[in-house]
Amino acid sequence: MLDHLKTNNRVWARRKVSDDPDFFRRLMRQQAPEYLWIGCSDSRVPANEIVDLDPGELFVHRNVANLAPPQDANYLSVLQFAVDVLKVKHVMVVGHYGCGGVAAAVDGKRRGLIDHWLHPIRETFDKHRHELDQIADE
Structure with missing residues (x-):
């Protein structure tokens, strides 16, 4: 059922080693990303890909609709780990157009x-x- 994913992973790993023989050895050490x-x-917003960073260069936290609620232990743990342990230099909160989570939040349906x-x-x-209704769509 997931054979194509295993095959894709093997092809990707071979390509990485071919391009950079030390790629996986470097990843075995502690990560040191500059960015959270x-x-x-x-699934249309692959963090590493759209900023062209390799594994280990970007620490990622994702959730539906990109929320950062102050009562969410998962989000707070990621933030603390990134800042206190990994010593990231930059925290990026990244939104995108056409977010299904935001659309679901405002369409009035219950799920x-x-x-x-x-x-x-x-x-x-x-x-x-009222203010949002005044904004013209792009």
């Missing part, structure tokens, strides 16, 4: 558990709906 990327889980996660977006949308 806080972004959306959207279950995800509604709890998206509540801060819905609440902000409701509070500022």
Whole structure:
């Protein structure tokens, strides 16, 4: 069922070693990324690829709709680890157009558990709906 992913991984690994024989040896050491990327889980936004960084160069935290809630232990743990342990120099909060999570938060439909996660977006949308309605679509 997942054979194509295994094959893709082997091809990718061979290509990496062919391009740089020490690539995996360097990755075995402690990572030392300069950047923490806080972004959306959207499969169309592959963090490393769109900024052209190799594994080990970008520490990544992703979730639906790119939220950074102050009560989320996962997000806070990633942030603390990145800053205190990895000593990243830059924290990037990266959004994108056409976010399905944001669309789901504001379309008025109820979906279950995800509604709890998206509540801060819905609440902000409701509070500022008049101003948002004044913005012309691009």
